[in-house]
Amino acid sequence: MARKNPNGAGSIWQRKDGRYEGRVYVPQPDGTRKRKTVYGDTWEECDAKRQELVRRDRAGIPTPTRSQKLSEWLPYWLEEFVRPHRKKTTYAKYETHVRLYLIPNLGTRRLESVNAADVRKLLTAVSRKASAATAKESHRVLRTALTAAHREELVSRNVATLVPAPRVEVREMKTWTLDQTVSFLEAARPDPLYTAFVLAVTLGLRRGEVLGLRWTDIDLGRRTLTVRNQLQRVQKELYADSTKNRRTRAIPLPAMCIAPLRWRRIQQAEQRTAAGADWQESGYVFTTRTGRPVEPRNLSRSFERISAGAELPRIRLHDARHGCATILFAAGVAPRVVMEILGHSQIAVTMNVYTHVSEDTRRAALGHMDRLLKRRRPTA
Structure with a gap:
């Protein structure tokens, strides 16, 4: 039948x-x-x-009539999986690794035919062309892309998980001493962005968080500052984004931040009057002479110029964030409180990355050890 x-x-x-x-x-x-x-x-x-x-x-599960090449899957994954759900900065970073490293080295391979040897060759090639840190990041991007392919049932396993990422030597974090930090703030006082540097040093704000502050985020009466957004530039676009971990945090303002913020408000009012019709109201605390948002790179350039003029050791603006954590820990602030101030999602990040014990702190600690273990003379 x-x-x-x-x-x-x-x-x-x-x-x-x-x-x-x-x-x-x-x-x-x-x-x-x-x-x-x-x-x-x-x-x-x-x-x-x-x-x-x-x-x-x-069930809506795609079934390719032939196994896709990585040169086909990776751009599709970027557009359909990464762009709609991840930050623009994440998309830009992933796209760079796909374009510069993954497709040139693995693009001709089909999803089901990629093996562990291919992944190892990729990591070796990227390490030679760029660095071990770049190869580690490329490995993470490939692993994430193959995880999505596995969930779509396009591959039976994620071979990237079978190959360990390259080991990267941890870069020694450089921070200023307390005296050097004070010297920097003194040198920065005449600069139009002085208040931004005060907030970066005392509160450990990220560069984008400083520039993303709006006056509505600051309550000088209650002496509080709320971090809600950050200002980012990705390629040709300058835009407001959520914080790194998408969380809002309120921070009490130290007394030394109040006067600079009031001065900044007066300064901006004078700039608004001088610009007249050319002023573009944005609500940001830190703006150009015509009200436009400040470019993140320009804040870093000013930081580097002032540091060099004050003959201070060269560090990045982000390293001031590390210095803030160190000062807070040296002052005896609890790790959980430091985590909340810096806006970390995990306390392990606060403890392992952003704390640097100064020489004075080490000397004091060993002084206590010497006092406790010093052999006492026997009494007669």
């Missing part, structure tokens, strides 16, 4: 060689539909494969 399949569920027929062949239209990763062919020695075997294709179709 002839066996028929439901409408839209494909078809099965017997070939001249006695085997059975079935075809079903299935969705592709790019949104199109193509015909997929399955085979079986018996009608039942072929029908089981056909039913699996129909099940995937009804």
Whole structure:
């Protein structure tokens, strides 16, 4: 008796060689539909494969008619998985690694044919061309992309997880001493961005968080500052984004921040009057002479120029954030409080990355050790 399949569920027929062949239209990763062919020695075997294709179709799971090349999958993954759900900075970073390292080294390989040896060759090539840190980041991007492919059932396993990422030597963090920090703030006092540097040094704000502050985020009466956004530049776009961990945090303002913020408000009012019709109101605390947001790179340039003029050791603006954590810990502030001030999502980051014990602190600690363990003279 002839066996028929439901409408839209494909078809099965017997070939001249006695085997059975079935075809079903299935969705592709790019949104199109193509015909997929399955085979079986018996009608039942072929029908089981056909039913699996129909099940995937009804579940909305793409079934490529051929295994995609990485040069096809990676751009699709960036546009469909990364761009809609991740920050623009993350997308830009991933896109750079895909364009410069992953596609040039693995683009011709098909998803199912990529093996551990291919991944190791990639890491070696990127380490030689760039650095071990860059290779480690490329490994993370590839692993994330293959994880998405595995969830879409395009690959049976994620081979990137089988190969360990390169070991990267931790860069020694450089921070200023307390006296050097005071010297910098004194040298920065005449600069229009002086208040920004005060907030960066005393509160450990990230560069984007400083420039993303609006006057509505600051309550001088209650002496509080709320970090809600950050200002970022990705390629040709300057835009406001959520904080790094997408969390808002309120920070009490130290007394030394109040006067600079009031001075900044007066300064901005004078700039608004001078600019007249050219003023572009943005609500930001730190703006140019015409009200435009300050470019993040320009804040770093000013920091470097002032540091060099004061003959201070060269550090990055972000290193001032490290120095803030060190000062807070030296003052005896609890780690959990430091974590909240700096806006970390995990206390391990605060403890392992952003704390640097100064020489004076080490000397004091060993002084206590010497006092406790010093051998006492026996009494007569």
